Amino acid sequence: AYSDYFSRLYGSRIQKLSLDAGFTCPNRDGSKGTGGCTYCNNDAFSPSYCTPEKSVTRQLEEGMAFHRKRYRKAKRYLAYFQAYSNTYAPLETLKRLYGEALSHPDVAGLVIGTRPDCIDPEKLQYLKELSRTHYISVEYGIESCYDKTLRRINRGHSFGDAVKALSATADMGIKTGAHFIFGLPGETRGEMLDEAGIISSLPLDTVKFHQLQIIRGTAMEKEYRESPGDFQLFSWDEYLGFFVS
Numbered sequence: 001a002y003s004d005y006f007s008r009l010y011g012s013r014i015q016k017l018s019l020d021a022g023f024t025c026p027n028r029d030g031s032k033g034t035g036g037c038t039y040c041n042n043d044a045f046s047p048s049y050c051t052p053e054k055s056v057t058r059q060l061e062e063g064m065a066f067h068r069k070r071y072r073k074a075k076r077y078l079a080y081f082q083a084y085s086n087t088y089a090p091l092e093t094l095k096r097l098y099g100e101a102l103s104h105p106d107v108a109g110l111v112i113g114t115r116p117d118c119i120d121p122e123k124l125q126y127l128k129e130l131s132r133t134h135y136i137s138v139e140y141g142i143e144s145c146y147d148k149t150l151r152r153i154n155r156g157h158s159f160g161d162a163v164k165a166l167s168a169t170a171d172m173g174i175k176t177g178a179h180f181i182f183g184l185p186g187e188t189r190g191e192m193l194d195e196a197g198i199i200s201s202l203p204l205d206t207v208k209f210h211q212l213q214i215i216r217g218t219a220m221e222k223e224y225r226e227s228p229g230d231f232q233l234f235s236w237d238e239y240l241g242f243f244v245s
Contacts, residue, residue, distance in 0.1 A: 002206065009135075015074035016111055017063035020083035021097050022052030026117065027156035028084075037143075038153045038219040039181075039212065042083050050083065056100045064106065076108040078135065087114040087123055087138075094123065102134055109135025111177070116140050116165035117157045128172045137205065138169050139177035145198045146191065149184050153220070163202065170203035178204055183212030185223060185230040192232075211236070 006014035020042075027033035049062035060079060067074055079101035087094065101107055110130070119138070130136050142162040144150055150158060162178070169176050180199065182192050199207060211234055214224050224231055 005206075010076065010108065012075045013073040014076050014078055014108060015067050016078045016080040017060055017067065018047050018050050018080045018082040019056060019059050019063075019101070020050040020052045021056060021081055021086065023081075023084040023086050023088055025085045025088060025115065027154060032117075032156040033154060035154065035219065037155055038223065039184075039215065041215040041218050052083075056097055057104065060101065060104050060107065075106075077104075077106055078109050078111050079104075079107050080111045080113070082113045085115045085118045086112050088118040091122055091126060095126065098130065102130070109137070111137045111139060113139045113141065113179075115155075115157060116142065116162040119165050119169065121168070124168060124172045124174065127169075127174050131174055135175070137175040137177050139179060139206070139208070140165055140169075142178045143181045144184055144187065145180075145195045146187065149187055152186055153184060166203055175205045176203060177206040177208065178202065179208045179210060181210045181212050183232050183234055185220070185227075187232065189232060 003013065025036060028036045047063065047066070049059055049066060051059075054062070056079070060077070064077060067077075079098075081097070081101075089097075098110055098112075101110060112127075127136050127138065140162060142159070143153065143155060145159050147158050147160075166176050166178065178199070180195065212231070214221050214231075
């Protein structure tokens, strides 16, 4: 488990603190597309203290206050740049935002959520330098191993792009993570199970699996209402059953 991993690494509980630093995505701002991924509504998973109007420092302080009540054992924290694509900015902007987070005495490192098409050698070199003194992990939203699915959900990148980004990151000695979604439209249970072998071949340190949630107001809600038969919807017990099987 993720929490056990950090307990072994640091000798105590480490808590991730979500941040919204005001980034956007290339399939939102028109450089690759507009409207974003069909399932995406960032407000559906962002904590109340996460708003880009607040500084990184203020979000960290409010997040720590929140988690001290909920997880009393946490001694140190990871600044989790979560909202949208958190390497999609000039390097100088990233240095300013990441540097502000790492300057907090209780922050042990960074977890950076981004897309496979929003990384480059210059940014990876900078992250490699940070990783010499801090915990640094880049978590890529991959979502599916199948290009047909990525096109349907308007990701704007291919699975090949994800493999390339993961390999480049791992080759620099930076910890890598990936997110995948079970239940995306058009995918069968067999295809989802087949992804296990593909994912296992990737240079990954951490993996997060999500069950699909259809959020009101998204393009996917409209698609589901029009073609519900294209979706494999799972209860929580069925979702957990994937890992048993």
